Amino acid sequence: MNPPEAGAAAAGAGSLDCSVTVRAVVGFGANLGPRLATMQAAVKELGAVARIERTSHVYASRAVGGPSDQPDFLNAAALVLYEGEPAKLMAVLVEIETRLGRVRKERWGPRTIDLDVLWIDGVAMSSATLVVPHPSLRERDFALAPMLELVPDARDPRTGEPYTVPDGGARRTDAVL
Numbered sequence: 001m002n003p004p005e006a007g008a009a010a011a012g013a014g015s016l017d018c019s020v021t022v023r024a025v026v027g028f029g030a031n032l033g034p035r036l037a038t039m040q041a042a043v044k045e046l047g048a049v050a051r052i053e054r055t056s057h058v059y060a061s062r063a064v065g066g067p068s069d070q071p072d073f074l075n076a077a078a079l080v081l082y083e084g085e086p087a088k089l090m091a092v093l094v095e096i097e098t099r100l101g102r103v104r105k106e107r108w109g110p111r112t113i114d115l116d117v118l119w120i121d122g123v124a125m126s127s128a129t130l131v132v133p134h135p136s137l138r139e140r141d142f143a144l145a146p147m148l149e150l151v152p153d154a155r156d157p158r159t160g161e162p163y164t165v166p167d168g169g170a171r172r173t174d175a176v177l
Contacts, residue, residue, distance in 0.1 A: 022081070027114075028042055032111060033112050054079045056149040058076045058146075059170040059173065061142040090130045141167065141169070
């Protein structure tokens, strides 16, 4: 990650804007309702608070964990520049999920939308609300494939090792977020 950027002093105000700009990959997933339309709505909402650099193709995959009879997922990712702390970005994603109808009933259960901070350039962190990189990222082809489409040279900030997509059956579609 580039060093946190301090904004220029406000004209005539003599104060500094000490915001942090993070380059992050946000993962999108949905397996209920109009999946693609809901994911596109989430991108639009995220674009109101972050600069969307690029979006990935959409990938189809079976659900991992949770009830075995749940519908397949669509997954994708967006590379964003966000001005603010990583935990605040996660809070924004939870707010978007709520506005788009996500109801948290059971862990790994079906959902209208799932938004996660997958990776932040050069950042490894763990707090009560956010772990970066995503703790299951290395095992999830449906998250890594779209992420590496956007940032092919991404490395695990903890180890410096490059990410590779495990063989898990995620299928790239022609759709793009």
